[in-house]
Amino acid sequence: xxxxxxxxxxxxxxxxxxxxxxxxxxxxxxxxxxxxxxxxxxxxxxxxxxxxxxxxxxxxxxxxxxxxxxxxxxxxxxxxxxxxxxxxxxxxxxxxxxxxxxxxxxxxxxxxxxxxxxxxxxxxxxxxxxxxxxxxxxxxxxxxxxxxxxxxxxxxxxxxxxxxxxxxxxxxxxxxxxxxxxxxxxxxxxxxxxxxxxxxxxxxxxxxxxxxxxxxxxxxxxxxxxxxxxxxxxxxxxxxxxxxxxxxxxxxxxxxxxxxxxxxxxxxxxxxxxxxxxxxxxxxxxxxxxxxxxxxxxxxxxxxxxxxxxxxxxxxxxxxxxxxxxxxxxxxxxxxxxxxxxxxxxxxxxxxxxxxxxxxxxxxxxxxxxxxxxxxx
Amino acid sequence: xxxxxxxxxxxxxxxxxxxxxxxxxxxxxxxxxxxxxxxxxxxxxxxxxxxxxxxxxxxxxxxxxxxxxxxxxxxxxxxxxxxxxxxxxxxxxxxxxxxxxxxxxxxxxxxxxxxxxxxxxxxxxxxxxxxxxxxxxxxxxxxxxxxxxxxxxxxxxxxxxxxxxxxxxxxxxxxxxxxxxxxxxxxxxxxxxxxxxxxxxxxxxxxxxxxxxxxxxxxxxxxxxxxxxxxxxxxxxxxxxxxxxxxxxxxxxxxxxxxxxxxxxxxxxxxxxxxxxxxxxxxxxxxxxxxxxxxxxxxxxxxxxxxxxxxxxxxxxxx
Numbered sequence: 001x002x003x004x005x006x007x008x009x010x011x012x013x014x015x016x017x018x019x020x021x022x023x024x025x026x027x028x029x030x031x032x033x034x035x036x037x038x039x040x041x042x043x044x045x046x047x048x049x050x051x052x053x054x055x056x057x058x059x060x061x062x063x064x065x066x067x068x069x070x071x072x073x074x075x076x077x078x079x080x081x082x083x084x085x086x087x088x089x090x091x092x093x094x095x096x097x098x099x100x101x102x103x104x105x106x107x108x109x110x111x112x113x114x115x116x117x118x119x120x121x122x123x124x125x126x127x128x129x130x131x132x133x134x135x136x137x138x139x140x141x142x143x144x145x146x147x148x149x150x151x152x153x154x155x156x157x158x159x160x161x162x163x164x165x166x167x168x169x170x171x172x173x174x175x176x177x178x179x180x181x182x183x184x185x186x187x188x189x190x191x192x193x194x195x196x197x198x199x200x201x202x203x204x205x206x207x208x209x210x211x212x213x214x215x216x217x218x219x220x221x222x223x224x225x226x227x228x229x230x231x232x233x234x235x236x237x238x239x240x241x242x243x244x245x246x247x248x249x250x251x252x253x254x255x256x257x258x259x260x261x262x263x264x265x266x267x268x269x270x271x272x273x274x275x276x277x278x279x280x281x282x283x284x285x286x287x288x289x290x291x292x293x294x295x296x297x298x299x300x301x302x303x304x305x306x307x308x309x310x311x312x313x314x315x316x317x318x319x320x321x322x323x324x325x326x327x328x329x330x331x332x333x334x335x336x337x338x339x340x341x342x343x344x345x346x347x348x349x350x351x352x353x354x355x356x357x358x359x360x361x362x363x364x365x366x367x368x369x370x371x372x373x374x375x376x377x
Numbered sequence: 378x379x380x381x382x383x384x385x386x387x388x389x390x391x392x393x394x395x396x397x398x399x400x401x402x403x404x405x406x407x408x409x410x411x412x413x414x415x416x417x418x419x420x421x422x423x424x425x426x427x428x429x430x431x432x433x434x435x436x437x438x439x440x441x442x443x444x445x446x447x448x449x450x451x452x453x454x455x456x457x458x459x460x461x462x463x464x465x466x467x468x469x470x471x472x473x474x475x476x477x478x479x480x481x482x483x484x485x486x487x488x489x490x491x492x493x494x495x496x497x498x499x500x501x502x503x504x505x506x507x508x509x510x511x512x513x514x515x516x517x518x519x520x521x522x523x524x525x526x527x528x529x530x531x532x533x534x535x536x537x538x539x540x541x542x543x544x545x546x547x548x549x550x551x552x553x554x555x556x557x558x559x560x561x562x563x564x565x566x567x568x569x570x571x572x573x574x575x576x577x578x579x580x581x582x583x584x585x586x587x588x589x590x591x592x593x594x595x596x597x598x599x600x601x602x603x604x605x606x607x608x609x610x611x612x613x614x615x616x617x618x619x620x621x622x623x624x625x626x627x628x629x630x631x632x633x634x635x636x637x638x639x640x641x642x643x644x645x646x647x648x649x650x651x652x653x654x655x656x657x658x659x660x661x662x663x664x665x666x667x668x669x670x671x672x673x674x675x676x677x678x679x680x681x682x683x684x685x686x687x688x689x690x691x692x693x694x695x696x
Contacts, residue, residue, distance in 0.1 A: 007482035011471065018470045212466040216527075218432055219460040220483045221452055 003223035008230025012204070016234050025200070025238060026245065029192045033246050036188055037254055043180045044130040046074040050094040052085050053078065057105035063116065066142050067098055072134040085119065095121040096131050174259070174343045185254050186337040187310040189246050193269070194276050194304050194330040196242060200235045201280030202293040210289060224372040228365065232277050239273035250341075259344030268340070268347070268354055272333040275357050278364035279329065285371035304330045332356045383408045383535050383566035384429060388438035391424050398424040400589040401438065406568060406582065411561050413580030414570040415682065421589040422570040423463070426537055429568075430460055443534055456484070458535040459528030463543060465520045469513030473504055473523055476512050477530065484531035491530075498526040502556070518549025525556065536560065538569040542576065554579055574679045585682055592685055597678060605688055606681050607647070611635060613676045616644040618661070618669040627660055638683060645680055 016022050049067065053060050068075040073096060079085050085097040099117040107114035118135040122128045175182045208214040217227065243266070250256050258265060279300065287293035304310075307317060307324060308331040317325055325331050332353040339345035339353075347354070384406035391399040399421040406412045416422050427433040429440045431451045440447045442454045467476045477498060481491035499505040502522045507515060512523060521541060528536065538557075542550040554576070557567055561581075569580070577583055577597070584594035593600060600606070607613065618624055621644050628644060629637040633652030638645050654671055661669050676684075 003485065004483045007479055010482075011468065011475075011479045014471055014475060015468070211469070212462060212464040213468060215432065215462055216460070216466040217483075219430055219455060219458070220480065221455045221485065222483050 002226045002229065003221055005223075005226040005230040008222065008227055009233040012231055012234045016238070025196065026242065029196050029242050030245055030249055032192050032195075033185075033188060033249050034253065037181065037185050037250075040184060040188075044127050045071045047072055047096050047127050047131055048076045048094045049073040049096040049098065050077045050079050050085055050088050051075055052080070052082060052097065052099045054102045055100050055104040059105035059108055060100045063100055063104070063142060064098075066138055070134055070138070072130055073098075089119060089121055092121070095124065095127060096135075181254050182256055182342055183338070185250050185256055186341045187308075187334045189250055190272070190330050190334040190337050191305055191308070191310055192246060193239065193243060193273060194333070195301060197235065197239045197273050197276040198280045198283070198297050198300065199294075200238060201232065201277045202283040202287070202297050203290055204231050204235070204281060205284035206287045206290050206293045224369040227372055228281065228368050231281065232274070235277050235280075236270075236273060239277060240270060243269045243273060256341065258341050260340035260346065264347040264350075265337075265340045268333070268336050268350070268357070271354065271357050271361070272329065272336070275329045275333075275361045275364065278361050278368060281368045282364055282371070285368060304328055307331070308334055310334055326356075329357060329360050332360075381408060382406055382441075383410070384412075384440070384442055384568060386425075386429065386438065386440040389425065389428060389435060389440055390437045391421075391428055391433060392436045397589050399428065402586065402591045403438075404584060404591070404594065406566060408566050409561060409564055410582045411557065411567045411569065411580045413577045413583045414568060414586065415572060415577055415583060416570075416586035417572060420586050422586060423539055425586065426539055426568070426570060430458065430537060431455070456531060457533060458537055459531070459533035460537045461521075461524045461528045461539065461541055463540045465512075465517075465524060467512050467520075467524055467527055470511060472509050472511055473499070473515070474508040476523060477527055480527040481530045486531065494530055498530060502526045516549075517545040518552070521545055521549065521553060522556075525553070529560075533565065535566045535568065538567065540570055540572070542571070542573065550576075574677065574682075577678045583678070585685065587686060587689060592689060600678070600681050601676050603681070603685075606676055606684050610650045611647050613674050613680065614646045614648055615640070615672045615674045616646060616657075616669060617642070617672070618644070618666060620666065624661070624664070624666065627664065628657065631657055631660065636680075636684065638680065640677065640679070645674070645677070647676075647680070647684075 051064050051067065053064060064075070064078075067073050076094060077088065079088065079097075082099055085094075085099065088094045089097055097119040099119070101115065101117065104114045104116065116139070118131075120128050120131045120135075205214065208217065247258070247265075247269075251258060280297070283293055283296045283300075287296060303324065306312070307321065308314075308328050309325070310330070314322075314325055314331070335353050336350055339350055340347075382405050384404060386402055386404045388401040388403055389399060390397065390401055402421075402425060414422055414425070424433065428435050429442065429447060431447045431454055435448055443457050445454055445457070447454050468479070471479065474495065477495045478491055481495055486494060499508055502525065504519070504522060504526060507519060512520065515523060525541075536557075542553060545553070557569070558579075561567055569576070571577060580597065582594070582596055583600060585592045585600075593603065595603075616624070616628070621639055621642060625637060625639060625644060628634060628646065631652070633649045634646055635649055636645075636647035657671075658669075
């Protein structure tokens, strides 16, 4: 059954060592982690903003400064009319427009509260949400900047709320500064490992099929499991080295400490690498050409990115799509990564994820071995 | 006794959907034979070999290798035969030595057995000077030797060669055949597919497959003596002349000429008793041919297969 395992593993090692593409295998994942880890920041800042100041008073200029001093808004242009602002928004030169109407200062001084119009481009929903909440916050506390103005906003009028108000005090756990990197980078580690390991093995068998060497293997007494496991071993070694590399980069470059147990993290990472490599092998046994293998790999990678909880929380995935997320192996791994790295979750609380990965792997390997029947048809 | 045969097949059939690639082929390959399996491209040769080797499922019928049913003994038969495919199918990025060692170990030879067998194989095939060269950098003939070496490491009783000499030069071809004769002398049964007639002439037994069906089989001399090939009263003449292509048309119209084909720089004619050499002589003189001569010959294998193929086509048209 395991006939020829060591011979296959050794031969595959030679291929890996001889293949000029191998040197990139270690560089690319690190490069991706650094690039995407820094580039994809979920905190929205510096939204291009235009201000139309129709009032031109000390107060309106102060409000202009207030908007400009937030991290959210970046005042890139000052326009003269609302029509100009409309044009700039339509052309997407700016995504937010602040219109300070004529008489803003007069209304403020009168003490009745003044109105400011904030126009937000809703086509980028994340940015729009942030712009909206920041603009509201400015409405709440900005009046205090104007010394001669009585602060009177209904929301913070304690006399109206009276003693019945509920004091909600929040405490942020695990990621007190809400650093998006702490959420994002561990997930990215999972996605990158998925990507590279899947591609590694999805070529492993189809390449032999294309070169005609598979036929020569099939006439030997090599066992299905010997072939399968022998093929996996060299890529497993590569996968483990890569896991260590990306985790080191995560800790030392992004400054994200591993809160939980490192051995548990490594063990479960290796389990995931095996799952992903097995998935690649399955692709390889079904694909007829290397091009086909690439195409199928990408069919798997897209849902892995979108439906794994990597970018969007799984709880917000619509119910009919939910079952699909359980079929995506990286979903479990991202859960494990965020658990152990960010929250310090003990393995005992991750048995479901670990079990799902183990079951997944077992099924894939058995299907793979069956696919390796000693036949060409 | 089926034990006298290295390979026997009984009504071996393979279909792919509606298409029948191999249609009820029954073969008996005596032990120690060099069995030539002939047929045009796409006739079902390779499919047949793959079924006998257990690489393809059998749709109906059966095949035995050294007395073992190939369908029920997939693992055992793999130790009994060696297989060399049409295309070079070893690892181009591995050296000659690494390729041989790999196949030695895959066949379960012990570490020391691998060393001694591989060394012996390198010596006997003359590959020793290239031991550390990448297989992909060898010339066609050397690649072929390497592939043969890899197929022989486990000392198989039967050797399958699928168009072994396609695309290699005549010198390499000849030396490969010399190796095959040596193996045959040592008792290895050789099953070789080809469409080269000169290779067919070297075989001890032949089978001819066309459009999935086995047309004839036997020793080369028995095939040449087939009544279908040389009907009663017919004989084969070789006409040597200066311009065979020019004469082919006129000669075929002479009375008594049943068949005519160009054979190298001569013409092969199958003639009936009514054929008169004098009539031909007169024709050639009228065509200003300067020199010619007739010689009685036995039909070549090419004559055999061309004749058989034509007969089969005529038979199909008459149906």
